[in-house]
Amino acid sequence: xxxxxxxLFGSVEVSPEKLIEFPKGxxxxxxxxxxxxxxxxxxxxxxxxxxxxxxxxxxxxxxIDPTSxxxxxxxxxxxxxxxxxxxxxxxxxxxxxxxxxxxxGKPEISPNLRAPLIINTKARVGLQKVMEVLRPNxxxxxxxxxx
Numbered sequence: 001x002x003x004x005x006x007x008l009f010g011s012v013e014v015s016p017e018k019l020i021e022f023p024k025g026x027x028x029x030x031x032x033x034x035x036x037x038x039x040x041x042x043x044x045x046x047x048x049x050x051x052x053x054x055x056x057x058x059x060x061x062x063x064i065d066p067t068s069x070x071x072x073x074x075x076x077x078x079x080x081x082x083x084x085x086x087x088x089x090x091x092x093x094x095x096x097x098x099x100x101x102x103x104x105g106k107p108e109i110s111p112n113l114r115a116p117l118i119i120n121t122k123a124r125v126g127l128q129k130v131m132e133v134l135r136p137n138x139x140x141x142x143x144x145x146x147x
Contacts, residue, residue: 007058008050009038019054020119022126023084026098027115032056049096051117062099064111069097073116075129081118084127088120095119098128 001013020035034054039046047068053059066073073095077085085093095118097111119126 004036004052004054005057006052006060008052008060012036012038014054017124020051020124020126022117022128024127026061026117026128027130029053029056029059032059051096051098062109063096063117064099066095066097066111066116069111071097071111071113075116075118077118077129081127081129085118085120085125086123088122092122093118093120 001015003011004014005011014036018036020037022033022035024030025032032053032055035051036054038050038052039048047065049063051061051063075095095116097113097116099109099111101107101109114132115128115130117126117128
């Protein structure tokens with residue numbers, strides 16, 4: 001176990017098998033490579049998590065399962081990305097979206113659709129896949145709403 005001081009959760013114990021490594025870091029935070037996932041509440045299968053940096057106690061991101069927002073990703077990995085993720089089987093990886101504030105004056109929070117996180121849950125390694133254009137093979141399934 002290792003003890004980590006965090007801004008959001010105070011001092012926490014983290015077992016090494018709970019670490020997730022992003023060898024290339026995240027966009028604009030390339031120096032942060034080691035993270036842990038935290039979720040609050042008693043949900044058996046939560047859709048929202050906090051991705052806490054273990055390299056910088058003040059850095060944490062809210063991430064969410066895109067399917068909970070109605071998005072279904074079909075991502076093609078390059079050979080380099082596949083190697084970095086250690087060639088996961090389909091059932092061993094998850095896709096998550098980083099949430100961010102649109103602008104400082106407004107409380108609106110949006111998912112970063114163009115740079116999803118892909119995490120090999122078995123090997124505990126991940127990457128952020130930046131897409132230049134949003135591909136049309138992202139399916140929106142919850143567009144119907146009562147107005």
